[in-house]
Amino acid sequence: MDLSILAVLAVGLGIVLYLHFKLSALSPKDDKALLEWLRSTNLRLDQQGKQMAEAARAIGEMSEIGKSMKDLQQFLASPKLRGGLGEQVLKTLLEESLPKQSFNLQYGFRSGVKVDAAIKTASGIIPIDSKFPLENFKRMAADRNFEKDFVRDVKDRIDEVSKKYILTDEGTVDFALMYIPSEAVYYEIVNNDAGLMDYAYKRRVMPVSPSTFYAFLRSVMLSFEGQKIAAEIKTIQQALRAIHTETSKFAEVLATLQTHINNSYTTMTKVSSQFLSLSSKVDGVQSLSAKEEKLLD
Helix, strand or coil: CCHHHHHHHHHHHHHHHHHHHHHHHCCHHHHHHHHHHHHHHHHHHHHHHHHHHHHHHHHHHHHHHHHHHHHHHHHHCCHHHHHHHHHHHHHHHHHHHCCHHHEEEEEECCCCCEEEEEEEECCEEEEEEECCCCHHHHHHHHCHHHHHHHHHHHHHHHHHHHHHHCCHHHCECCCEEEECCCHHHHHHHHHCCCCHHHHHHHCCEEEECHHHHHHHHHHHHHHHHHHHHHHHHHHHHHHHHHHHHHHHHHHHHHHHHHHHHHHHHHHHHHHHHHHHHHHHHHHHHHHHHHHHHHHHC
């Protein structure tokens, strides 16, 4: 029988015995007080009953959680399934942190080798491979004698990432990320006495955990923003240069127009002066002709 049920029965039996002795000790004049006491006791029992029911539900929920955790452990026992889970988490982090067009999943090289993810930057492609050395880590957690096996696993994976995915002749940068979807495994790699981080850096491999990888993605995103701002500034500079060029052309046309206007004004002044001179002469001829006509008359 469940211990919680035994506890409830014991409490109930104690309450019954207590009521029995309480009732036998009371006189009739205490009936009213007894009724009040029974009401308050009944209220407390109701509250305790509700609390016990809530506790029972909580115990049931914890049991379900325990079962789910056991199922998860069985799921992670398969390296293939565990690798798929790591890749899915990697995909989620990339999708939530970077623009869709800035990365590719299962990026392929000319050799046919595929890396789990690749981030496209102005400096080159950053390859990211998801590795999860768990088996010997679990053994080492129980017995430090397995530490050498764990270190060997990590070094093998570092060598694999370095040789397969750092391909500068195909446009990658000169380093690669080894994504480890377990903070505990990553912490062991960072603090291991065997110098695993130095071993990785010498081979241009950067181990990252979910938290450090997120920080790395934020820095990449900031660089993208910087590139965007630089591109916008370049566009503005090009527009300003175009405006300057057009302004210079307009100034040349305006100067030519001004010259034409000045020439036209000079010509107009000259023509006007000649016209006035000619008009004066015509008037003189008309006056002389009129006098001659009078004399002839």
